[in-house]
Amino acid sequence: MNDTKKLSWLDALHVYLEPASWRMLCLGFSAGLPLLLVLGTLSFRLREAGIDRSTIGFLSWVGLAYGFKWVWSPLVDRLPLPLLTRWLGRRRSWLLLAQTVVVAGLIGMALLDPQLALEPVVWCALVVAFGSATQDIALDAFRIESADAQHQAALAATYQTGYRLAMIWAGAGVLWVAARASGADETAYQHAAWQTAYLVMAASMSLGVLTVLLSPEPAQRDMPPARNAREWLQSALVEPFAEFIRRYRWQAALILGLIAVYRISDVVMGIMANPFYVDMGYTKDEVAAVTKVFGVIMTLLGAFIGGVLSMRLGVMRILMLGAVLSAVTNLLFAWLATRGHDLTALVWVISADNLASGIASAAFIAYLSSLTNVNYSATQYALFSSMMLLAPKWLAGFSGVYVDAHGYEAFFNSTALLGVPVLLLVWLASRILPVAHAGADAKATH
Numbered sequence: 001m002n003d004t005k006k007l008s009w010l011d012a013l014h015v016y017l018e019p020a021s022w023r024m025l026c027l028g029f030s031a032g033l034p035l036l037l038v039l040g041t042l043s044f045r046l047r048e049a050g051i052d053r054s055t056i057g058f059l060s061w062v063g064l065a066y067g068f069k070w071v072w073s074p075l076v077d078r079l080p081l082p083l084l085t086r087w088l089g090r091r092r093s094w095l096l097l098a099q100t101v102v103v104a105g106l107i108g109m110a111l112l113d114p115q116l117a118l119e120p121v122v123w124c125a126l127v128v129a130f131g132s133a134t135q136d137i138a139l140d141a142f143r144i145e146s147a148d149a150q151h152q153a154a155l156a157a158t159y160q161t162g163y164r165l166a167m168i169w170a171g172a173g174v175l176w177v178a179a180r181a182s183g184a185d186e187t188a189y190q191h192a193a194w195q196t197a198y199l200v201m202a203a204s205m206s207l208g209v210l211t212v213l214l215s216p217e218p219a220q221r222d223m224p225p226a227r228n229a230r231e232w233l234q235s236a237l238v239e240p241f242a243e244f245i246r247r248y249r250w251q252a253a254l255i256l257g258l259i260a261v262y263r264i265s266d267v268v269m270g271i272m273a274n275p276f277y278v279d280m281g282y283t284k285d286e287v288a289a290v291t292k293v294f295g296v297i298m299t300l301l302g303a304f305i306g307g308v309l310s311m312r313l314g315v316m317r318i319l320m321l322g323a324v325l326s327a328v329t330n331l332l333f334a335w336l337a338t339r340g341h342d343l344t345a346l347v348w349v350i351s352a353d354n355l356a357s358g359i360a361s362a363a364f365i366a367y368l369s370s371l372t373n374v375n376y377s378a379t380q381y382a383l384f385s386s387m388m389l390l391a392p393k394w395l396a397g398f399s400g401v402y403v404d405a406h407g408y409e410a411f412f413n414s415t416a417l418l419g420v421p422v423l424l425l426v427w428l429a430s431r432i433l434p435v436a437h438a439g440a441d442a443k444a445t446h
Contacts, residue, residue, distance in 0.1 A: 028158065030205060030209075036171045037170050040273060044275070047275040048278060051114065051118065056400050057398060057399045065129035074379050080093070091145070094135075098132070099209050101130065102128055102205055105126075108123075109125060113191040156369060157362045164358060168291055179284040179285045240376035241383065259384050260390065262319070262323065262426075263364070267392035268415050270396070274287075275400070286343060297351075298352075298354035302357060303359075304358075306360070326356050327417075334410075368385065
């Protein structure tokens with residue numbers, strides 16, 4: 001389990017002050033902003049607009065765009081963009097293009113009213129999800145290529161901090177803006193209020209755009225020139241996956257299995273969290289206040305703890321801790337379902353959930369980064385992060401049907417049980433993969 005070279009506490013803390021860490025904070029914000037706006041926040045908006053839970057659950061399949069991003073990741077990895085690539089470089093040009101697509105989709109979601117026509121809103125959400133997934137591909141490669149393997153945990157932690165801050169802004173912040181724009185009656189659905197909130201979110205993407213424009217491009221890695229289309233397809237599409245299988249052999253199946261289910265408890269539960277708040281009688285202001293104050297504090301603390309402990313104790317130990325905490329916090333939501341409208345209980349549950357998620361995510365991102373060969377960073381990381389979401393997002397589509405049939409308490413208990421196999425997979429991976437990790441790290445430093 002001791003898979004990371006230990007740093008002193010002072011050295012481990014100092015890396016957070018480096019420019020690369022600050023860039024990852026801002027770019028993490030840009031990456032995290034769109035996710036809830038097409039999933040959790042959208043589900044709150046749709047539930048308030050009177051859309052039934054089953055429909056909301058199935059609409060969460062918009063998030064499957066993140067699960068299939070490996071399909072076009074080789075293009076992001078290798079294909080230059082006319083004019084943009086010459087100006088900004090390979091990674092930053094794709095980042096800027098993807099951010100532009102996200103902004104356009106968010107503006108569309110702002111202007112359209114789901115009460116009048118749901119389908120156009122869904123199409124705009126798909127545009128946002130596609131742009132966001134493309135941004136993730138380019139940004140993961142940008143992050144991995146910006147530092148050596150020893151610093152990946154710190155970059156993952158600052159990236160995750162920015163990501164989680166954006167999710168709080170896209171969750172609590174958008175509710176707070178919508179509540180302010182609603183006037184006196186904030187419990188009733190008002191399209192104009194949500195329009196204002198989504199336009200503010202579109203404007204918030206400017207932080208990521210400015211960071212891309214002001215950041216240095218990572219050192220370009222020379223790729224062997226392809227003599228024909230067949231060789232290009234071989235190097236861009238086949239070789240990244242084949243290299244991973246060659247490197248880990250039969251252990252690749254275990255790695256991919258762990259990746260596929262590690263966040264399943266949180267992802268499946270998260271789709272029904274906002275409809276749960278609405279049905280329990282919490283107002284937009286209450287949910288925003290709790291997640292904004294306590295969510296921010298605990299998210300920052302969780303990502304910081306996860307990054308430091310991963311560097312000090314090893315990623316696999318913190319992966320196990322994160323898996324345990326994720327399951328336990330889902331049980332807390334089951335308890336919350338028995339409390340009715342209890343604001344104090346909501347504070348404690350959301351605080352615990354954000355702390356656990358911050359710890360687990362920082363360790364998991366560092367783990368995924370350690371698996372990639374830097375020559376195929378965009379494609380391989382896209383494969384890993386796609387697998388992380390594919391099964392959970394598909395299963396989450398049925399969450400509304402399950403809640404309608406069994407209620408919220410049974411639903412949250414069931415999502416906690418989904419985390420049990422994860423503990424076994426982390427334990428197995430920690431016992432059989434140390435040598436493979438060392439090989440991956442060696443590759444990443446060349």
